[in-house]
Amino acid sequence: xxxxxxxxxxxxxxxxxxxxxxxxxxxxxxxxxDFIIYVTxxxxxxxxxxxxxxxxxxxxxxxxAYFGAGAYAFGLLMQSGAVSIPAAFVLSVGFAAFMxxxxxxxxxxLKEIYFAFLTLAxxxxxxxxxxxxxxxxxxxxxxxxxxxxxxFWGIDLRSGDTFYxxxxxxxxxxxxxxxxxxxxxxGYTLRMIRDNPQRAVFLGVNVYRAKLTAFxxxxxxxxxxxxxxxxxxxxAYPEFAYWTKSGxxxxxxxxxxxQVFLGPLLGAVVLQGLNHxxxxxxxxxxxxxxxxxxxxxxxxxxxxxxxxxxxxxGRRAASLARAEPPPAAAREVPASRAATAPEGxxx
Amino acid sequence: MDLAALAGCLSSPACAITQLSTGLIIGMLLFLVxxxxxxxxxxxxxxxxxxxxxxxxxxxxxYTGYLASGNFLVAMLCGALGMAVFGALFERLFIxxxxxxxxxxxxxxxxxxxLILDDMVKIIWGAGYKNMGMxxxxxxxxxxxxxxxxxxxxxxxxGVAITVGGALWFVIARTRFGKTVRAAAINPQMVSAxxxxxxxxxxxxxxIGSLLAGLAGALAAPVRTLTPGMGLSILIESFIVxxxxxxxxxxxxxxxxxxxxxxxxxxxxxxxLFVDGVMFVMMALVLILKPSGLFGKEV
Numbered sequence: 001x002x003x004x005x006x007x008x009x010x011x012x013x014x015x016x017x018x019x020x021x022x023x024x025x026x027x028x029x030x031x032x033x034d035f036i037i038y039v040t041x042x043x044x045x046x047x048x049x050x051x052x053x054x055x056x057x058x059x060x061x062x063x064x065a066y067f068g069a070g071a072y073a074f075g076l077l078m079q080s081g082a083v084s085i086p087a088a089f090v091l092s093v094g095f096a097a098f099m100x101x102x103x104x105x106x107x108x109x110l111k112e113i114y115f116a117f118l119t120l121a122x123x124x125x126x127x128x129x130x131x132x133x134x135x136x137x138x139x140x141x142x143x144x145x146x147x148x149x150x151x152f153w154g155i156d157l158r159s160g161d162t163f164y165x166x167x168x169x170x171x172x173x174x175x176x177x178x179x180x181x182x183x184x185x186x187g188y189t190l191r192m193i194r195d196n197p198q199r200a201v202f203l204g205v206n207v208y209r210a211k212l213t214a215f216x217x218x219x220x221x222x223x224x225x226x227x228x229x230x231x232x233x234x235x236a237y238p239e240f241a242y243w244t245k246s247g248x249x250x251x252x253x254x255x256x257x258x259q260v261f262l263g264p265l266l267g268a269v270v271l272q273g274l275n276h277x278x279x280x281x282x283x284x285x286x287x288x289x290x291x292x293x294x295x296x297x298x299x300x301x302x303x304x305x306x307x308x309x310x311x312x313x314g315r316r317a318a319s320l321a322r323a324e325p326p327p328a329a330a331r332e333v334p335a336s337r338a339a340t341a342p343e344g345x346x347x
Numbered sequence: 348m349d350l351a352a353l354a355g356c357l358s359s360p361a362c363a364i365t366q367l368s369t370g371l372i373i374g375m376l377l378f379l380v381x382x383x384x385x386x387x388x389x390x391x392x393x394x395x396x397x398x399x400x401x402x403x404x405x406x407x408x409x410y411t412g413y414l415a416s417g418n419f420l421v422a423m424l425c426g427a428l429g430m431a432v433f434g435a436l437f438e439r440l441f442i443x444x445x446x447x448x449x450x451x452x453x454x455x456x457x458x459x460x461x462l463i464l465d466d467m468v469k470i471i472w473g474a475g476y477k478n479m480g481m482x483x484x485x486x487x488x489x490x491x492x493x494x495x496x497x498x499x500x501x502x503x504x505x506g507v508a509i510t511v512g513g514a515l516w517f518v519i520a521r522t523r524f525g526k527t528v529r530a531a532a533i534n535p536q537m538v539s540a541x542x543x544x545x546x547x548x549x550x551x552x553x554x555i556g557s558l559l560a561g562l563a564g565a566l567a568a569p570v571r572t573l574t575p576g577m578g579l580s581i582l583i584e585s586f587i588v589x590x591x592x593x594x595x596x597x598x599x600x601x602x603x604x605x606x607x608x609x610x611x612x613x614x615x616x617x618x619x620l621f622v623d624g625v626m627f628v629m630m631a632l633v634l635i636l637k638p639s640g641l642f643g644k645e646v
């Protein structure tokens with residue numbers, strides 16, 4: 001059962017890889033490729049945040065701290081010239097995970113809005129350290145001087161095509177890992193903590209440890225997004241760790257949907273896509289973007305993917321009810337979905 | 348870090364008074380914005396992410412009012428009442444449509460408005476910096492206190508903020524309307540069942556909260572530079588103030604706003620790069636040691 005799920009996800013990921021590798025040959029030129037790289041970086045930020053928000057019910061307002069931590073750690077390690085890209089990659093994720101462990105250990109004790117505010121406070125402290133420690137981080141100028149990309153294992157990331165495939169591959173691996181987490185027994189424990197923490201405690205779940213584990217996992221995957229971004233921008237900037245980045249991540253998952261696995265990715269694509277392409281046509285992209293979000297929020301009243309999921313679930317239930325008059329079957333499908341908050345997954 | 352410069356400033360009365368009075372007016376503006384934010388959150392449960400944008404809009408309304416009339420009182424009324432109407436409409440037309448949904452949807456809606464309002468300001472007033480200048484009524488020599496100069500306008504601003512804050516406290520804590528508001532915050536269904544028009548009440552509360560942001564913007568207009576996006580930093584500082592003071596506490600917001608205002612001005616001499624850091628350290632300490640804030644009640 002678990003193995004077949006893994007195989008299915010791997011198959012989907014492989015298909016996605018093929019599509020993403022073919023796309024640049026259909027639409028040549030760097031614009032699309034750069035856009036997809038952007039989406040892989042911010043998609044990981046949003047997808048990992050949703051492990052906390054959508055699955056565990058923890059609204060972190062400081063999630064970009066680990067994005068920034070990954071970017072800075074990776075940039076500094078590569079500039080030192082002492083380590084290869086894979087080693088720097090692992091060390092940077094480790095650094096971000098350690099930071100998430102320390103901060104999470106303090107934050108996950110608090111409930112709801114206090115948790116959100118405390119994660120925000122820690123992120124801004126981290127941001128202030130970046131600004132203040134000019135000799136190490138370059139202060140508000142960011143990490144200057146570029147990030148070298150020495151070849152490793154016969155892979156040379158200085159080539160644009162290779163770098164693109166590298167980003168897509170790392171991104172897909174992270175998504176498969178996230179998917180395995182959310183569909184594992186641990187993932188269902190997180191959903192239980194979200195829906196009914198008291199019940200989880202009664203059943204013997206160590207809620208604190210489960211939340212902290214989710215926090216560290218989410219922070220680590222967020223840092224991978226930061227690493228991709230640092231490689232792409234060939235630098236790390238304080239804005240990576242500024243609170244508005246965390247805000248954007250929240251807006252991405254809310255726009256895309258929190259209850260369908262790929263919802264946050266959809267939000268990232270839509271938000272980044274609008275940002276990228278509306279700016280080409282008008283200088284008032286804030287106005288256009290704002291109105292689009294406004295219409296989506298008031299029209300759907302939930303994320304786009306959640307809306308689509310509910311819509312199709314409703315239709316399936318309706319057609320089931322038509323085809324099969326016995327009331328038992330008709331009652332079961334829609335009622336159970338309406339009563340409990342939709343618990344994501346089926347994409 | 349330049350703590351010697353800070354000590355040097357504090358030992359000279361002229362510098363100390365200048366810094367303290369600047370800290371006070373920053374604190375007073377923050378107090379007005381944060382108490383509006385906290386009122387809206389306390390009663391409606393809405394985190395008004397657009398509150399900073401309301402502050403900005405209040406400043407621009409006042410700017411236009413002043414240019415048209417040349418009278419600062421008119422400018423203040425434009426900023427405050429304009430935003431009160433705007434806020435009430437915003438609650439009725441948009442926010443009220445998604446009550447009962449995920450609270451984060453409200454955040455997304457407010458974010459849409461931040462984007463829209465910032466761009467609207469750019470379209471109407473231009474993207475550049477605007478300076479309203481000191482209103483004529485206040486162009487007089489500063490008053491000297493302990494050998495340090497304090498502009499007359501600063502005193503006016505502090506006076507208005509304290510008066511309005513006091514009035515707000517009185518209305519919420521001592522009047523029948525305030526009692527209804529506090530009851531609606533706890534159990535809106537019951538209040539509604541008792542025959543009170545809760546939609547109107549909610550719109551009024553949102554209007555009052557927005558009025559405070561608009562008033563703060565109007566008061567800031569003569570002493571601050573007007574720019575699209577000026578609401579962003581005051582928004583985040585209002586969150587700090589609300590957390591430190593305790594959500595829903597007007598007295599707490601006042602004390603916390605003074606602390607943050609003084610930290611900002613004194614810190615800009617002593618540790619210019621780490622001012623934000625210090626403010627967020629304070630916020631984190633309060634959340635860890637007493638999550639409900641200095642003056643807040645346990646929830």
